[in-house]
Amino acid sequence: MSGTSGGPIRAAIVGSGIIGHNHALAMLRHPRLRVDAVVDPDAAANAALADRITGNGGADPGRFATLADAFADREIDLVVICTPSGMHVEAAAESLAAGKHVVIEKPVDVSLPRAGHLVKLAREAELRGQVCAVISQHRFDPASVAVAQAVAQGRLGTLTSAVASVAWWRSQAYYDSAGWRGTWELDGGGATMNQGIHTVDLLVWLLGQPTEVFAYTGRLAHERIEVEDVAVASIRFASGALAVLHATTAAYPGLSVRLQIHGSRGSAIINDDQLEYFYAAPDADAPDPAGPVNLAAAEVPAADLHGAAKPADNFIVGHLRQYDDIVNAIDQGTPSSIGVSDALLALAVVKAIYLSAELAQPIEVQTVIEGAFDTNGTEDHP
Known part of the structure; x- marks a missing residue:
């Protein structure tokens, strides 16, 4: 070695x-x-x-x-x-x-x-x-770390739901730039697999084991590709929490990646890797706040609050x-x-989305995971 x-x-x-x-x-x-x-x-x-x-x-x-x-x-x-x-x-x-x-x-x-x-x-x-x-x-972004710590400490209470949106744009020239882009064989999928998988990873990291997926996908704004440029899915987790996922490369001119996490005692919003909103009740008996209270500034440095200027090398820093x-x-x-096991879970959710859209029915994530260890070597794209 x-x-x-x-x-x-x-x-x-x-x-x-x-x-x-x-x-x-x-x-x-x-x-x-x-x-x-x-x-x-x-x-x-x-x-x-x-x-x-x-x-x-x-x-x-x-x-x-x-x-x-x-x-x-x-x-x-x-x-x-x-x-x-x-x-x-x-x-x-x-x-x-x-x-x-x-x-x-x-x-x-x-x-x-x-x-x-x-x-x-x-x-x-x-x-x-x-x-x-x-x-x-993105698991290492300060905003993601702050929310993960709050979840682990129980500060958001019982996690109840999440809303995730990856509203990006990729031109036709992007897909035409290489023969493998937009193919099942080498790209493995479209907006969900390539642009949305980081957000899927954050969802399963924060909300736990996903159990069931129901999804629709479409190819609406691009030509000469085999894969989807828009997907929407509902995801159920073992805890009972529910999430909505939206991923697209057909949102001209390209907007943000937004992840909302909601619980019985608090909520958090991460927008383009920065913390946009955070509030957690100080204790279980705390009265409801009179208005929307945002305490994000107490959770991350000012540079990681939404709206702060991002350095040009932000992607490299991540x-x-x-x-x-x-x-x-x-x-x-x-x-x-x-490790690979963590990445396989996110991949299984993406595959469940594709399978659900193809079959027009809910898909159990555990069944998809078990298929990953099928020894017959059968490929699994639609």
């Missing part, structure tokens, strides 16, 4: 597209991370990513067409997988077998059977001290927070905070 002994963690980025660039910029800011290799069969994409790395103060990385080539040439500790979603598990399995730590950009994959297989591989690797993490950077967690896990020889 690759080891670091407190020294630099030498990383290979697999997939030199847009997400690979974002990961590189985040890693360049971490004092322990060093990008030593970029891996992509597209030589021009590798060159562009290498130039981005050196242009931001990093050493010139090796450029390789395959992971095998990179492993043969470089001592790699960590593999960061930024390929199209349908290729994630293949690269992760190869890297874990080679003794490397692994980071996978969301979603963990587009296939539940493949994701279930990776859960088993990751558990075995963790026993060897390897880390296998999946990017869910990934950097999770990389702090990943590096700590590597140093300690412990699993990262967000």
Whole structure:
């Protein structure tokens, strides 16, 4: 197994597209991370990513067409997988077998059977001290952390409901820019899988085990894609709480991601990663407030209140927070905070949404999860 002994963690980025660039910029800011290799069969994409790395103060990385080539040439500790979603598990399995730590950009994959297989591989690797993490950077946003702590402390009382909306816009040119975009095989879905899955992850993190989903999906504003550009779903949780999820890439010109969490003693609203509203009754016998009281400023720093100016590098900072967690896990020889099993649950909810929309009936999430460990290898897209 690759080891670091407190020294630099030498990383290979697999997939030199847009997400690979974002990961590189985040890693360049971490004092322990060093990008030593970029891996992509597209030589021009590798060159562009290498130039981005050196242009931001990093050493010139090796450029390789395959992971095998990179492993043969470089001592790699960590593999960061930024390929199209349908290729994630293949690269992760190869890297874990080679003794490397692994980071996978969301979603963990587009296939539940493949994701279930990776859960088993990751558990075995963790026993060897390897880390296998999946990017869910919004769990590390200060607003998300504040709400999660309030939920865990019971300050919101019994959680009763949630409303989540991802109202984004993607042009036709976005989908036309790469042959894999908008396909079931490699994109795994549309607005729900690619844009909405982070919000799905926050829902299951905050509200607990989802039990049932009923959904509709549509393709209303785009052409030449197989997947949905709008989805709406109702989700029931084991606690009895109910949630409404809306995800779209057909909300011109693109609005915010908004998550409302409601309970018997308090409510919270996260809007575009910042805390817009927070109120929790001071005790169970507190009288109802005379009006809408917003105590968000007492929960997060001013920079994380909704309306505060976001830095231009906000997206990079989000990934950097999770990389702090990943590096700590590597140093300690412990699993990262967000592993493959966590990512599989969010993927199962997305798959349940697609299956419900296809069959026009409620879908039990546990049944979908069990399908992830089906050994026949059957693919599961509609």
